[in-house]
Amino acid sequence: MSQLNNPLEVYKLLPKSNCKLCGMATCLAFADLVIKGQKRFGECPHLESQIIEEVDSKIIKQMAPEEQLKQILVPLQREIASIDFSASVQRLGATFSGDKLSIKCLGKDFTVDAKGNIISDCHVNIWVTVPLLNYIIHCAGNDLTGKWVTFRELSKEKIWDSYFEHKFEKPLKQIADIYPDLLEDMIHIFGGKQVEKSYSSDISLVLYPLPKVPMLICYSKPEEDLESKLNVFFDSSAGDNLNVDLIYSLCGGLLTMFEKIKSRHIQP
Template sequence: MSQVNSPLEIYKVLPKSNCRKCEMRTCMAFADAVLKGKKGLHQCPYLENSIIEQFEGKISNRSLRIEQQQEQMMEHLKAEVAAIDFASSAERLGASYSNGNLIINALGKDFIVDAKGNITSECHVITWLTVPLLNYIKQCQGKDPAGKWIPFRELPNGRARQPLFGQRCEKPLQKIADTHMDLLFDKVVYIFGGKYVETNFASDISLVLHPLPKVPMLISYSKPEENLSRLNIFFDTYTENNLDAESIQMLCTGLATMFEKIAFRHG
């Protein structure tokens, strides 16, 4: 067998039953996870050993290259952050400075960034937060939020990314809100320091959370009427003065994926 480069090549040998015994929602999602090195073929209980052996060694090289690229990108980013004067940057970032470290509150938790760009926290440090946090240190102009909310597509560089943002961020959260509304919003409030607010938007629930100190986001949800609900994510008009659109999308996609996993565990 030649090198496997597409999830479709893996999907062809799967049962296509979407049984979720691999802890993924669909067989296609499982195939994609296998290609990215996040899952192993052995985690599908219906595959025979002979099929698994056919794929052995054909996927790992691709996964390794991806991991190496990510590691190189992270090391480059950390080096750029290490060149920044933390003491003079703390106020700009809405952070605090102590013993040579920056302390930045993200999603209600404190993250400590040392002089080499390494990040530690009492909670789990994950890539979808690490990269935006380091970019925030680099990019943030210290612009305080204006208090005016706009959709992602109206950010200076948001329009081109809107289709993917809607697909990976807003739609998954809307689906969770429709089936696990209390779970979603209670978690946002009690785990991530979100706050319920009143807005001019016609919605049943609106709450604000701060993925980063000067990058607030507003989640607005309207309960189903005639089987149609609505969930939108809004950002402050000055958001891209402090963080680029790609990093914002990474943050929101990470949040949505995390809540999908929580909802999956709750059935």
């Protein structure tokens, strides 16, 4: 058995029954805590001792997501030096001036130099820095198709879709439920645009975390006995323009920003 270094690999070995006997609501949530070192794999009551023994030695405890991104940053900054900025403008949907490249990220200008240093009028954090540099280096430059797909369709794995729903869509829905003006604020703060209602939603808006990686957020308000619903879609070309893992990381950064907006608007 190869080493297990992410929650999805652990999840594949669990019964997926969501029995809650481990103290967690779902097997996926349990797997997440196992990788973080907050739960032992053997705390799942359905596993045989032989499997537990074998798997325990293969689990690599995960660093905090922010620390993981910091480790990736330095090699990316070195690699940026090999990119011809002037020849990359069309591929990236960027502009070039002097010796620097400027890219719109959530409606804000981020300027990058040949050493991978990033300057912007707004706060620059690791959640944006790493995906942005990776985008500059690896983006295929494929044109947008206009076809919206789920995260699972981008990743080609159902298990990734469950993880994305658990870690991004559900928390974002909870924020939207508590703070109804959130989606409207996204339009003003992050350069989003409201579009024709899609997928039977009450509100549909498009954000551009990166020029060629747009996301469609569809939200349906709660109604009588029906709870609210929020789904996120990506242009079908997104996986060619940014690695799926980094699309997920970028969404994690967005969620952090949205939580900060909510906390500023909702006082105890």
